[in-house]
Amino acid sequence: MPAAYASADKRAELVTAATTLLHEQGFHRTTLADVADRASVPLGNLYYYFKTKEALAEAVIAAHEQALRERFASWDAAQRDPRARLRQLVRAPLDTSDRVIQFGCPHGSLCQELEKLGKDAPLARAGARLLAVYIDWTDSQFRALGCEKREARALAADLVASVQGTMLLANTLRSPELLAAQLRRVERWLDGAGPSTLPSPARPNRPRSRS
Amino acid sequence: MPAAYASADKRAELVTAATTLLHEQGFHRTTLADVADRASVPLGNLYYYFKTKEALAEAVIAAHEQALRERFASWDAAQRDPRARLRQLVRAPLDTSDRVIQFGCPHGSLCQELEKLGKDAPLARAGARLLAVYIDWTDSQFRALGCEKREARALAADLVASVQGTMLLANTLRSPELLAAQLRRVERWLDGAGPSTLPSPARPNRPRSRS
DNA sequence: GTCTATAAATTGATAGAC
DNA sequence: GTCTATCAATTTATAGAC
Structure with missing residues (x-):
């Protein structure tokens, strides 16, 4: 079921992107737009997976x-x-x-x-x-x-x-x-x-x- | 000459306030309004002493x-x-x-x-x-x-x-x-x-x- | 030199179409 | 589930009166 996995994948990609950016830029300097961009996910979509920063x-x-x-x-x-x-x-x-x-x-x-x-x-x-x-x-x-x-x-x-x-x-x-x-x-x-x-x-x- | 020293004092107070806040909150989380408040200086006045954050x-x-x-x-x-x-x-x-x-x-x-x-x-x-x-x-x-x-x-x-x-x-x-x-x-x-x-x-x- | 008001940009978060 | 558009709040920085 590719659809179900696509969801898990995007979530994992967001976490991976955020992990890298938190290391490189720190928490406060990293914006959610940064994370969304790096994970190739639209900003609004990020909030489907994570309620808050x-x-x-x-x-x-x-x-x-x-x-x-x-x-x-x-x-x-x-x-x-x-x-x-x-x-x-x-x-x-x-x-x-x-x-x-x-x-x-x-x-x-x-x-x-x-x-x-x-x-x-x-x-x-x-x-x-x-x-x-x-x-x-x-x-x-x-x-x-x-x-x-x-x-x-x-x-x-x-x-x-x-x-x-x-x-x-x-x-x-x-x-x-x-x-x-x-x-x-x-x-x-x-x-x-x-x-x-x-x-x-x-x-x-x-x-x-x-x- | 109290006027001349007032200037130096305010500058020093801003630095003191900023030192404390940078320690307690870090650089990115500390706003210039925080610093101005703690030093009892209006926000706009801060820019007379320091051009930027x-x-x-x-x-x-x-x-x-x-x-x-x-x-x-x-x-x-x-x-x-x-x-x-x-x-x-x-x-x-x-x-x-x-x-x-x-x-x-x-x-x-x-x-x-x-x-x-x-x-x-x-x-x-x-x-x-x-x-x-x-x-x-x-x-x-x-x-x-x-x-x-x-x-x-x-x-x-x-x-x-x-x-x-x-x-x-x-x-x-x-x-x-x-x-x-x-x-x-x-x-x-x-x-x-x-x-x-x-x-x-x-x-x-x-x-x-x-x- | 000092202060108020506000501009300009950024950013976390939401609304609502599809 | 996905995406666009946008709100609302924050924050750096400036304009201009006094």
């Missing part, structure tokens, strides 16, 4: 959230060593280096903008879920490494904060070199991070390809 | 920049130990903890928003100067600690990224506890950071008041 943004965040969970699940499946999984997280910004340099982190920059709507704003709460997904997954990796509850939580915050801060700096200074160099340093820090009671966990296939 | 924002950034330089200079004067100066930097967000939790870092969140205007946008370049001031000062402290050029640069990026990332997380998750706990961890990291050739510099009056 906020509803569209919530759909974008929901899509981000699902994509994040899927990515984490694929790392969980591909790597047995939690430390190797965390390395994927640290290296991830390099896969889209150009866009990170130009527009910052698609999740972090969105959160920063949405938080200014106020702590009770639905969009702010939705954005916060994104970062929570990051931290919760990172936390569970450190737990799998043998960290106790409090330490795993703190190390997760350390790691996510470092990666987020690195992207902010690299974006602001427009420096791909800074992005790569600092992420490498975070990776090195990660190799030493872990349960403080143990000296250092075994790292069988620790890659030293660079430098 | 961008010009006002540039004045805000210039004020931020000057305030930053003065703060750094006061730390330079008050502390002889570069590591003690860097501790001030790490602890600084605690002085305005409530506002950091509510609105994020006044400099970092502004940069993130302005960078989306494009790398050649005057406001984006102005914002980038702010973070550059942070990094340059931090860099010079690590140099004073005896770090070589490249290492000092990298450590400065480490430190500023960690603090910025921590503020982003604490703001998004609305957690003063996370802010305090993570900044304490950055401080502990700082105590161990330094020239890699030396084991660890002397820390005469290292405070352990917390915990």
Whole structure:
């Protein structure tokens, strides 16, 4: 039934267009006309799928959230060593280096903008879920490494904060070199991070390809 | 001559009002009417002092920049130990903890928003100067600690990224506890950071008041 | 220099034909 | 379900009196 799917497709196309534009321009600077144009949908038609601009943004965040969970699940499946999984997280910004340099982190920059709507704003709460997904997954990796509850939580915050801060700096200074160099340093820090009671966990296939 | 000073005062009041509002609401969400109201100045009068909204924002950034330089200079004067100066930097967000939790870092969140205007946008370049001031000062402290050029640069990026990332997380998750706990961890990291050739510099009056 | 009124453009959202 | 036309509100910026 092409008709039924056409509807779902247009909705998905609108979300995709909005996702890109929210990353590139931010929420407030992106107009619904921008989104409609990019999705090749007449402006008025957009309101058939999303009652308000906020509803569209919530759909974008929901899509981000699902994509994040899927990515984490694929790392969980591909790597047995939690430390190797965390390395994927640290290296991830390099896969889209150009866009990170130009527009910052698609999740972090969105959160920063949405938080200014106020702590009770639905969009702010939705954005916060994104970062929570990051931290919760990172936390569970450190737990799998043998960290106790409090330490795993703190190390997760350390790691996510470092990666987020690195992207902010690299974006602001427009420096791909800074992005790569600092992420490498975070990776090195990660190799030493872990349960403080143990000296250092075994790292069988620790890659030293660079430098 | 009260008349001459009235002019300078109103200009300064507009900048102050705009600084607060840009922090609380961001650039795009803050209207010139907001600024005029908060400064108790009629809207039309604002244009006597600032030709455009961008010009006002540039004045805000210039004020931020000057305030930053003065703060750094006061730390330079008050502390002889570069590591003690860097501790001030790490602890600084605690002085305005409530506002950091509510609105994020006044400099970092502004940069993130302005960078989306494009790398050649005057406001984006102005914002980038702010973070550059942070990094340059931090860099010079690590140099004073005896770090070589490249290492000092990298450590400065480490430190500023960690603090910025921590503020982003604490703001998004609305957690003063996370802010305090993570900044304490950055401080502990700082105590161990330094020239890699030396084991660890002397820390005469290292405070352990917390915990 | 200061202020009121308003222009000009943008934009979120709706009405209503098809 | 889809699309055009348009409203209503907002907002940057200007005109012109005082």
